[in-house]
Amino acid sequence: MKITLSAEAPQGIATDLLVVAVSHKKAQLDPVVQKLDRAMGGALANAIKSESFEPKRGKTLSVEGRGRVKAKHVLLVGTGDAKLGTATARLLGVKAGRAGMSRTSLAFVAPSFDAPALAALSEGIMTGAYRYTRYLTGSRVPKKQLAKVQIVIASKPDEASKAALHEGTVIASAVNFARDLVNCPPNDLSATVLANHAAERSRAVGITCKVWDKKGIEKLNMPLLLAVNRGSKEEPRFFHITYKPKNANANTPKVVFVGKGLTFDSGGLCLKPSGSMLEMKMDMAGAATTIAIVTAAAELGLPIEVHGIVASTDNMTGGDAYRPGDVFPSRDGKTVEIINTDAEGRLVLADALTYARELEPTYIIDHATLTGACTVALGAYRAGLFSNDDDLAARYKRAAEASGENFWQLPLDEDLKDELKSSIADLKHTGSRLGGAITAALFLQEFVGNCKWAHLDIAAPAYLEKPLGIMPKGGTGFGVLTALALLRELGAGHA
Numbered sequence: 001m002k003i004t005l006s007a008e009a010p011q012g013i014a015t016d017l018l019v020v021a022v023s024h025k026k027a028q029l030d031p032v033v034q035k036l037d038r039a040m041g042g043a044l045a046n047a048i049k050s051e052s053f054e055p056k057r058g059k060t061l062s063v064e065g066r067g068r069v070k071a072k073h074v075l076l077v078g079t080g081d082a083k084l085g086t087a088t089a090r091l092l093g094v095k096a097g098r099a100g101m102s103r104t105s106l107a108f109v110a111p112s113f114d115a116p117a118l119a120a121l122s123e124g125i126m127t128g129a130y131r132y133t134r135y136l137t138g139s140r141v142p143k144k145q146l147a148k149v150q151i152v153i154a155s156k157p158d159e160a161s162k163a164a165l166h167e168g169t170v171i172a173s174a175v176n177f178a179r180d181l182v183n184c185p186p187n188d189l190s191a192t193v194l195a196n197h198a199a200e201r202s203r204a205v206g207i208t209c210k211v212w213d214k215k216g217i218e219k220l221n222m223p224l225l226l227a228v229n230r231g232s233k234e235e236p237r238f239f240h241i242t243y244k245p246k247n248a249n250a251n252t253p254k255v256v257f258v259g260k261g262l263t264f265d266s267g268g269l270c271l272k273p274s275g276s277m278l279e280m281k282m283d284m285a286g287a288a289t290t291i292a293i294v295t296a297a298a299e300l301g302l303p304i305e306v307h308g309i310v311a312s313t314d315n316m317t318g319g320d321a322y323r324p325g326d327v328f329p330s331r332d333g334k335t336v337e338i339i340n341t342d343a344e345g346r347l348v349l350a351d352a353l354t355y356a357r358e359l360e361p362t363y364i365i366d367h368a369t370l371t372g373a374c375t376v377a378l379g380a381y382r383a384g385l386f387s388n389d390d391d392l393a394a395r396y397k398r399a400a401e402a403s404g405e406n407f408w409q410l411p412l413d414e415d416l417k418d419e420l421k422s423s424i425a426d427l428k429h430t431g432s433r434l435g436g437a438i439t440a441a442l443f444l445q446e447f448v449g450n451c452k453w454a455h456l457d458i459a460a461p462a463y464l465e466k467p468l469g470i471m472p473k474g475g476t477g478f479g480v481l482t483a484l485a486l487l488r489e490l491g492a493g494h495a
């Protein structure tokens with residue numbers, strides 16, 4: 001998809017779909033609508049009236065151009081009452097991209113958009129037009145795809161609007177990259193393949209990605225990752241992506257992202273029921289998000305050091321599979337009694353967090369599809385946010401507001417710590433069903449030491465049964481937008 005900026009008159013633009021953002025309370029009084037309506041001989045005003053169209057946030061009205069304007073179709077999309085922020089600009093872009101995904105060209109009329117809104121708009125158009133087609137053949141292959149997008153602004157494109165467009169497209173490619181990985185069937189995405197994708201994308205943006213195979217992981221000392229991998233025929237992988245900005249110095253913040261990379265979670269010997277196993281190809285969404293964040297930070301040239309750490313394997317039931325009752329050491333040294341083999345995520349993360357902590361970062365931020373309990377607590381569209389640092393939690397919430405992704409902070413409740421007491425080892429790795437998302441987070445906390453850390457349980461929003469807002473069905477790439485908003489904010493203080 002190629003996106004360009006122009007300041008053309010909307011009625012003269014030859015395109016398949018002309019999208020107009022309407023901010024006026026009465027759509028027919030919007031200046032762009034009025035101009036188009038005159039060119040269309042009143043057809044637009046008629047449609048607004050007959051459909052009782054009110055330009056509420058994200059609401060759309062589709063009208064055929066019928067040859068009276070150069071565009072084949074016109075789509076009005078409401079901006080709502082509030083001042084146009086980045087979250088709304090992004091949503092409008094997504095609506096436009098979705099409406100345009102089966103057409104070849106699209107033009108979006110955005111006269112009042114400032115640079116941040118333009119970035120979010122272009123990003124939204126690109127992520128809105130996303131679909132996963134890798135396994136479609138014959139008549140199922142989409143005949144058209146959105147190739148040409150024009151964003152129409154009030155005045156001639158300048159450096160700021162061009163930079164905004166670049167930023168939007170970089171971020172959108174990162175989100176769509178994460179979605180592709182999450183949507184990929186598990187027979188085609190082993191830990192080895194996931195690590196190859198990470199290495200390839202890192203190379204493409206000019207940063208390093210160090211990958212450890214099974215032997216390497218044994219030498220590196222990651223006993224809990226190896227424990228989870230025991231039931232599998234596939235090798236595990238551990239990888240570390242590093243982005244260091246030019247001119248980095250001792251004051252440059254260092255943020256380490258950690259991702260859960262379970263390419264398939266059968267539950268292990270504590271097997272999942274088939275219904276809940278079906279979607280467990282998405283259990284590497286934290287890893288996909290992590291790779292997307294670090295590589296996008298590099299492409300954007302953010303003035304922050306950013307690392308991505310992923311522990312990857314599948315969780316299977318082979319003859320050598322780990323069992324309830326087993327006790328394993330960890331990279332940290334603490335011993336862990338295995339209770340339920342389906343709580344594998346926190347085990348691989350424990351070793352990865354220990355490794356992350358050794359990098360002495362400013363912040364550690366992990367993304368993990370960690371618990372069904374988090375979905376029970378917060379619903380299908382929201383992620384749980386845990387942090388041992390109030391300032392980091394506040395930063396995260398601010399970043400989430402700008403990104404339009406939904407988080408909710410849950411407590412690292414000390415009172416539940418007893419649930420992780422084992423009579424035979426230093427720690428049990430699961431507690432009771434009550435507060436399951438919290439006990440999982442408390443287990444992780446045992447491995448971050450004194451580091452400032454945030455844990456994002458993205459089990460619910462990483463993969464959706466039906467779309468909502470900016471998120472599509474299937475893999476969503478959830479978390480990428482907020483993390484990049486956070487990094488940009490951190491960077492603004494260090495440029």
Ligand code: BES
Nearest residue numbers: 340342343345369370371372373430459
């Ligand atoms: N990958 C799952 C969590 C999950 C569930 C993600 C549903 C997305 C949708 C995780 O490994 C898991 O199985 N967690 C268990 C923990 C329990 C055994 C303590 C769970 O949530 O049931």
Ligand code: MN
Nearest residue numbers: 265342343344
């Ligand atoms: Mn599991």
Ligand code: ZN
Nearest residue numbers: 262265283345
């Ligand atoms: Zn899992």
